[in-house]
Amino acid sequence: MRGWAWLPWVSGAVLVGAFLSRSVWVSDASFHPDESTVLWMALDAVRDVRIPDHGLISTYHVYQPPGLVWATMPFVAIGGGRPEPVIVGFAMLNAAAITLLVATYARVCGLLCAAVLGTFLVVGPDAFYSAAVWHPSLYTAATCLVLAAGFRLRTGSRWWAGVLVVVPGLYALIHYSGVVLAAPALALLVLSRREWRQLVTPVVFAGGPVVLAWMPFLSFQVDRHWVDLKTVLDAGDTGGSLGHKLDERLSGLGFAVTHLGQSVHNPVGLTWVLWPLVVLAVVIAVARRQWRDPGFLLPAMVVVTGVLTQVAFDQGERQDVLMLWLVPLYALAAWATAQVADLLEDLPRRVAAATAVAVLVAVVGGVDLVRAIRDTPESQRLGEVWREARSGAPVTYLAGAAPDASANTDYLPCDPPYDWGSQVWYLREVLRPGRGLRDAAEAGAFRWRAGPPCPARDAGLGLGQT
Numbered sequence: 001m002r003g004w005a006w007l008p009w010v011s012g013a014v015l016v017g018a019f020l021s022r023s024v025w026v027s028d029a030s031f032h033p034d035e036s037t038v039l040w041m042a043l044d045a046v047r048d049v050r051i052p053d054h055g056l057i058s059t060y061h062v063y064q065p066p067g068l069v070w071a072t073m074p075f076v077a078i079g080g081g082r083p084e085p086v087i088v089g090f091a092m093l094n095a096a097a098i099t100l101l102v103a104t105y106a107r108v109c110g111l112l113c114a115a116v117l118g119t120f121l122v123v124g125p126d127a128f129y130s131a132a133v134w135h136p137s138l139y140t141a142a143t144c145l146v147l148a149a150g151f152r153l154r155t156g157s158r159w160w161a162g163v164l165v166v167v168p169g170l171y172a173l174i175h176y177s178g179v180v181l182a183a184p185a186l187a188l189l190v191l192s193r194r195e196w197r198q199l200v201t202p203v204v205f206a207g208g209p210v211v212l213a214w215m216p217f218l219s220f221q222v223d224r225h226w227v228d229l230k231t232v233l234d235a236g237d238t239g240g241s242l243g244h245k246l247d248e249r250l251s252g253l254g255f256a257v258t259h260l261g262q263s264v265h266n267p268v269g270l271t272w273v274l275w276p277l278v279v280l281a282v283v284i285a286v287a288r289r290q291w292r293d294p295g296f297l298l299p300a301m302v303v304v305t306g307v308l309t310q311v312a313f314d315q316g317e318r319q320d321v322l323m324l325w326l327v328p329l330y331a332l333a334a335w336a337t338a339q340v341a342d343l344l345e346d347l348p349r350r351v352a353a354a355t356a357v358a359v360l361v362a363v364v365g366g367v368d369l370v371r372a373i374r375d376t377p378e379s380q381r382l383g384e385v386w387r388e389a390r391s392g393a394p395v396t397y398l399a400g401a402a403p404d405a406s407a408n409t410d411y412l413p414c415d416p417p418y419d420w421g422s423q424v425w426y427l428r429e430v431l432r433p434g435r436g437l438r439d440a441a442e443a444g445a446f447r448w449r450a451g452p453p454c455p456a457r458d459a460g461l462g463l464g465q466t
Contacts, residue, residue, distance in 0.1 A: 007106055007114075012116035015099040021122050021369065022091035022130035026084050026309035027383035030376050031359040035083065038133060040416035042072045043081040043429070053220040055406040056361050057418070058176070060235055062228035065217045067173030068135060072211035083382055087131045087400035090138060095143035098122075101148040104336050106332065107274040108151055109295040112354040113338035120330035123365025124270060126323055128372040135175035136264065136323050142171045143327040145303070146181060150298050161199045162206030164189055169210030173217065176232050177321045183309035184302040191298060235314070252316020261329055264320045268368040268413030273361055277333035285337050295335040299328035388425035397421035397443045408445065414454035417445035 037056055045052045055064035072086050077084030098121045106114035126140045149163035164185040171178030188200060221229055243397050261271040261278075284289040285300075303325050309314075315321055339356045341350040388395075399406035399419035408418040417425060417440040425445075429436025440446070 001398035004266060006111055007103065010106065010111055010115050010118065011099050011103050012020055014102045014115075014122065015095050015124040017118070018095035018098045019091050021127045022094055022304075023088050024232060025373055026060070026087050026131065027381065027386075029083075029087055029382045030380050031083060031382040031385045031423050032132075033419050033422050035133040037397045037416050037418050038068050039072055039076060039081060039083060039086065040422075040426045040429065041066075042076040043071045043150040043426075045069065046073055046077045046081075046435075048149065051216055053216040054412075057410045060231050061407060061410055063220070063224075064135075064175060065214075066174040067170065067213075068175070069135075071138065071174060072133065081426075083427075084134065086133055090130050090133065092361040093138060094126075094141045094144075097144035097148075101144040101327070101331075104148045104151045105334070109293075109335055112341055112350060113295065116337045116354055116358050116361070117243075117330055117334035119361045120270075120274070120333060120365070121327070124330065124363055125268045125365075125368060125372070126326055127365075129264065129323070135177065135436060136320050137190065138171070139324050140327060142167050142178070142181060143324055144374065146185055146188065147299060147328060147331065150191065150302070151186075151294060153188065153192040153194065154294060156192060156357050158198050159202045159382070161189060161192070161194070162202040165203050165206035166210060169207070170213060171356055173213060173303050177310075177315070177318070177324070180306055180309045180313065180315075180321065181184075181324065183305040187301045187305045188298060191246070191301060210441045221293065248314060249311055249316070253307070253311045256311055256322060259319055260303075260307070260323055260325060262319065263368075263372070264321070268372075269364045270361065270368050273364055274329060277357075278329055279335045280340070280449075281332040281336035284336060290339075293335075294384060295338070295383045296332065299331035299335070302328040385423050386427055389431065391422050395424045395443065397440075397441065397445060409448045409450070411449065412454075413446065413449045413451050415442075415449075419445075 013118075034056060040132075041052055041055065052069045055066045055069050058064050071090075075086040075089035078089075082444040098118070100115045102118040102121070105117050121140065122145075124140075126136070129136045130140070131137070145163055145167050149160040149167075153160040153164070168178055168181035168185050171181055192199075221227075261274045262268055281296060282300075285293070285296045291297060304324050306328075310316055310321055310324075311316070317455065337354055341353045344350050344353060375447075397417075397419065398421060399408040399417075406419045411418055416422065421443070422445065425436040425440045427436070428439060
């Protein structure tokens with residue numbers, strides 16, 4: 001089906017659907033210490049008019065780059081620190097990137113294929129994490145941009161090559177896992193069929209902003225003797241013999257392959273719709289010798305190179321990072337649907353076949369999304385945290401009871417408090433500047449911080465005391 005008059009309607013429906021599926025349940029969005037600490041860092045930066053040079057503490061107890069804090073700052077400034085504008089802003093970013101990819105895919109394999117792809121992207125498990133203000137929150141936007149740029153670079157402007165440089169470079173500032181996007185981006189550059197001399201200029205121009213964006217964090221690393229970057233780089237080398245390392249990588253590859261298409265914590269029903277279509281896409285591509293079809297080749301290469309790179313860094317068992325490859329898997333499933341529909345004799349039957357798949361995806365994915373929202377503990381939902389913040393009741397602070405087990409002690413003296421309870425203090429800080437900080441200080445949230453107290457936070461609050 002190539003009725004291009006319908007493309008604006010399909011694109012518009014996908015834009016609205018993707019935005020709504022990520023934003024209408026804002027009060028039920030999960031709100032954890034990770035989210036509140038990122039937003040508190042952004043709120044402090046907006047108030048002090050400065051550029052943050054570091055972000056959260058990672059699972060390796062090292063500092064993340066400040067990209068996620070930067071991404072939230074415009075929405076924090078607009079909403080005075082309230083989480084809701086940030087969630088809505090992330091929904092808009094994801095929806096815009098999704099719409100770009102759907103419109104691009106319509107050119108490659110038709111509107112039916114694009115409509116099925118759009119349905120996957122509206123209700124996929126990534127929709128739940130868009131509202132989390134967490135490093136996977138913008139995975140969908142990033143991967144959609146990379147894949148769309150790969151398609152458009154083949155037949156459009158050579159400047160799309162710049163997107164393939166900017167997205168991995170900047171997403172690595174949001175989370176170290178963004179580095180693995182570099183391998184698919186390189187594969188798409190190779191598959192663009194462009195001469196390398198055509199790509200040099202856009203790649204160099206795009207590399208400049210990426211280097212500049214990394215300067216604050218690199219300066220921060222100089223002061224810390226590069227300990228954070230060294231620790232992250234060493235995380236992929238667990239030692240042992242070559243055979244031991246190979247066994248670990250093979251185990252990680254097995255985990256990655258068997259957990260593709262799932263969410264961070266649990267399998268989703270949509271996986272059982274997605275995987276048969278992906279397998280069918282591979283069968284069709286091989287049996288009909290269509291593996292060079294861009295609608296199959298490009299997303300397949302993104303999945304293969306991305307997963308192999310993730311495994312090579314010994315991160316194959318990171319289910320959060322595996323969510324990067326949901327978008328190309330959706331694209332393969334949509335391509336398989338379009339290929340089967342094309343075997344039917346007339347247009348109405350083709351439309352009916354594609355519609356049946358889209359409806360199945362919408363129903364199963366919708367059930368997954370509702371289940372994920374309901375499974376979020378009531379006490380960890382944004383609406384409930386707001387209620388607790390407004391009540392003024394004392395906060396039970398986890399790190400106050402077990403400081404040695406909390407990453408709170410790893411943060412700098414000027415950083416916001418971290419751990420369970422800090423999300424309530426953040427909302428109190430939003431409601432009345434200084435109130436959340438005072439409550440945190442009185443609970444001893446800064447007691448174990450190394451180094452002298454932060455001058456801006458030492459106004460009789462007892463910060464830095466031991």
